[in-house]
Amino acid sequence: MDNLGETIRKLREEKELPLRTVAAFLDIDQAILSKIERGQRNATREQVVKLAEYFKIKESDLLVSWLSDKLVYEVADEQVALKALQVAEEKVKYQKSKSKK
Amino acid sequence: MDNLGETIRKLREEKELPLRTVAAFLDIDQAILSKIERGQRNATREQVVKLAEYFKIKESDLLVSWLSDKLVYEVADEQVALKALQVAEEKVKYQKSKSKK
DNA sequence: AAGTGTTTTGACTATTCGTGTCAAAAATAT
DNA sequence: ATATTTTTGACACGAATAGTCAAAACACTT
Numbered sequence A, B: 001m002d003n004l005g006e007t008i009r010k011l012r013e014e015k016e017l018p019l020r021t022v023a024a025f026l027d028i029d030q031a032i033l034s035k036i037e038r039g040q041r042n043a044t045r046e047q048v049v050k051l052a053e054y055f056k057i058k059e060s061d062l063l064v065s066w067l068s069d070k071l072v073y074e075v076a077d078e079q080v081a082l083k084a085l086q087v088a089e090e091k092v093k094y095q096k097s098k099s100k101k
Numbered sequence C: 001a002a003g004t005g006t007t008t009t010g011a012c013t014a015t016t017c018g019t020g021t022c023a024a025a026a027a028t029a030t
Numbered sequence D: 001a002t003a004t005t006t007t008t009g010a011c012a013c014g015a016a017t018a019g020t021c022a023a024a025a026c027a028c029t030t
Helices: A004-014 A019-026 A030-037 A045-055 A059-075 A081-100 B004-014 B019-026 B030-037 B045-055 B059-075 B081-100
Strands: none
Touching: A004 A019, A004 A030, A004 A045, A004 A059, A019 A030, A019 A045, A045 A059, A059 A081, A059 B059, A059 B081, A081 B059, A081 B081, B004 B019, B004 B030, B004 B045, B004 B059, B019 B030, B019 B045, B045 B059, B059 B081
16 A cells, blocks of 8 residues: 655665655755655645656656545544545546546 | 435434434534535534434434445545445454454 | 614634643663 | 755745625515
8 A cells, every 4th residue: 555655765775876866856855755755744735756767666656545545644543534535536537527527 | 315414304304303403412513414414524423423323313323324424425436436345344344353353 | 774683794802722842750772 | 973864844935725804786575
């Protein structure tokens, strides 16, 4: 179940790059990147896009990891988490079908 | 596809209550309630709980409406919205199965 | 049309939260 | 032991959120 942090940590370690290097590319302090990799901080959308570019992986895949992480975070501690996600899905599907018209 | 705003507006109008009355119970200005009912503002969790109590409906049902609204809002404009919701679902299911142990 | 009650709007304020820096401590590798 | 890298936590700042207030718009009745 790949969350963003684990994914980019693996990629970075495979290439044996220090946090410093990747953080520089993202133009943030390495401390933040460290926290992102360990799930203590959320990345911004921009950072995700840059990370996909940096590691040359599919942007939409990384965006899915990132967005789903945020969603999980949002429903955390809620009894009705699962139900809410399912209802949200239906709402999105409904909106789509409407906008298509 | 009931979102929170529509739901509580219906309930309030059925009982022919002015915004003022319900807002007083929630301890907020009626302006906010007006905006919540029309989806211009998000309710807080506390307000949702109080609304369920006030209208004597199942708290968890209203929480689902509210939470799913927030989720939809969060994925709005994202190409991968649906996919992210599905992945989030799996992540939540996985967490559950893990915590049960 | 005037008058009353209700709802909506928008400008403004306060508080909370997100995003970041920095420097020191802890861990890892040489 | 020293270098390098990573983690931690205190802090700053800007943006987003949650709210008030008063006026405008709307809907009824009479």
